[in-house]
Amino acid sequence: MFPSSDNAFSLSTLFSVYASITGFMMLFRKMLNDFMPMQLRSYLFRLLDQLFTPKSNNLTVIIDEKFGSESNHVFEAAEIYLRKKISPDTKQLCVGKTTKEKHFTISIVKGEEIFDSFENSKMKWNYVESEENKFNEVKRYSKDAPGRGYYGSPGGSWGSITLDHPSTFDTLAMDPSAKKKIIDDLERFLKRKEFYKRVGKAWKRGYLLYGPPGTGKSSLIAAMANYLKFDIFDLELSSVQNNGEFKRILLSTTNRSILVIEDIDCNAEVRDREAENQERNMSRGTVTLSGILNFIDGLWSSAGDERIIVFTTNHKEQLDPALLRPGRMDMHIHMSYCTSLGFRTLVSNYLGLDGLNHPLCEEIEKLVDSTEVTPAELSEELMQDDDID
Numbered sequence: 001m002f003p004s005s006d007n008a009f010s011l012s013t014l015f016s017v018y019a020s021i022t023g024f025m026m027l028f029r030k031m032l033n034d035f036m037p038m039q040l041r042s043y044l045f046r047l048l049d050q051l052f053t054p055k056s057n058n059l060t061v062i063i064d065e066k067f068g069s070e071s072n073h074v075f076e077a078a079e080i081y082l083r084k085k086i087s088p089d090t091k092q093l094c095v096g097k098t099t100k101e102k103h104f105t106i107s108i109v110k111g112e113e114i115f116d117s118f119e120n121s122k123m124k125w126n127y128v129e130s131e132e133n134k135f136n137e138v139k140r141y142s143k144d145a146p147g148r149g150y151y152g153s154p155g156g157s158w159g160s161i162t163l164d165h166p167s168t169f170d171t172l173a174m175d176p177s178a179k180k181k182i183i184d185d186l187e188r189f190l191k192r193k194e195f196y197k198r199v200g201k202a203w204k205r206g207y208l209l210y211g212p213p214g215t216g217k218s219s220l221i222a223a224m225a226n227y228l229k230f231d232i233f234d235l236e237l238s239s240v241q242n243n244g245e246f247k248r249i250l251l252s253t254t255n256r257s258i259l260v261i262e263d264i265d266c267n268a269e270v271r272d273r274e275a276e277n278q279e280r281n282m283s284r285g286t287v288t289l290s291g292i293l294n295f296i297d298g299l300w301s302s303a304g305d306e307r308i309i310v311f312t313t314n315h316k317e318q319l320d321p322a323l324l325r326p327g328r329m330d331m332h333i334h335m336s337y338c339t340s341l342g343f344r345t346l347v348s349n350y351l352g353l354d355g356l357n358h359p360l361c362e363e364i365e366k367l368v369d370s371t372e373v374t375p376a377e378l379s380e381e382l383m384q385d386d387d388i389d
Ligand SMILES: Nc1ncnc2c1ncn2[C@@H]1O[C@H](COP(=O)(O)OP(=O)(O)OP(=O)(O)O)[C@@H](O)[C@H]1O
Pocket: 171, 172, 173, 174, 212, 213, 214, 215, 216, 217, 218, 219, 220, 314, 335, 374, 375, 376, 377, 379
C-alpha cells in the first residue's frame, strides 16, 4: 500500500513542505488513534516525530502487509481506515458476509487508487501487490489459519500463514522417473495458457495422490508449491456445511494456487454417488459428490487461471469412479513404499552421504526393496543418531 501526498498549495518554502508532512502525520495519528492499541500508537508517534527533515514536496510511505515475518498492524489499520474512504469514484469493491456475521463488509480491491485529503495536503492511496511479494513467498491458506478475510476478496474467507515446508523435488524420496514425469507435467501445464484457451478448457490441472500414510503425499504437495511458487489452499471438507459454501469458498481462492482436499476418502459423501442419490434430501447440509464434480467440471473456468487441484487419499479403491474419470483428475500419482532409489535420496538428505559411499548402503537397499517401509519410517530412523555408522 503506497499512500503519497501531493501538495496543492504553494510548495516553495520548506515550511509548507513541513506542513504537508505534519498534516500527513496528523492524519496518521488520527487513523492510529482510532484503530491501534495504545502502546503501539505511542511507539509509532515517537517514531514519526523523529522521522524526517523534509526535502521534497512529495512523500511516499510504503506500508507492507508484512513487517518482517509478522503481519503489519499499520497495514491492517490502513485497510480498515480506507473502507471509510470508498466513494462513487471507486471502481471495484469487495463485498462479503459470512454466515456468522450480521452485516455486509465492504473493502477495497487490490489495484484500486483512493484519493484522500487532510488539512491542505492531497493524499493518494495505492493498494498494490508487488510482483516481488506475489511470487517470492508461498502461502498456505486454510479456514483455520489467522487473518481470515471476506468471501470474494482475493484469498478472502481463508486465513494464511507462510508455507515453510522445506520439501522440494530434490528432497523427495521417490522414483526418479516418476518425479520427472510430475515435473514435466507441471512445466507443460504452466506453458499451455494459449493451448487451454484454444481448446476452450479451463486452465487447471487435477492430481490425485494416493498411497499409504507416510509415503509423502503432503511432502509432494509442498514440493509442487515450492517449485511453482503457487500458494496452497488447504480445504477441510468436513468443515464445509454445504455445496453453496463449498462453491463460495472455492471462488475466493486466488490464481496460481493449489487447492488441496486431503483424505477425500474420509468424507463419506464423496465415496459413492449411489449413496448420495438415496440420501439426496438428507444431504443438503453436507458437501455432495455432485457439488464437487460440478465445480471441477466448469465452475472454475469462469473464475481464474493457473489452478491446480490435488486430492489425496489412502484408499483410492473407495472413491467413486466419477471422481477419478480422466479430465477431472488428470494425473493419478501413486505414492508408495520406499524403494532403494528413494532411500538414496533420504540418505543424502539426512546424512549428507553422496550416493553409495557407505559400506552398509547396499545391504540396507536390498532390505528396503524386500519389505514395505514408508519414507516417513526411514526418515525417523535416519534422524535417530548423528553417528552415521
Ligand atoms: N517421499 C518422501 N520423501 C521424503 N520424505 C518423506 C517422504 N514421505 C514421507 N516423508 C517424511 O515423512 C513425513 C510425513 O510424510 P507426509 O506427511 O508427506 O506423508 P503423507 O503420505 O502425506 O501421510 P498422510 O497420508 O498420513 O497424510 C514428512 O514430513 C517427511 O519428513
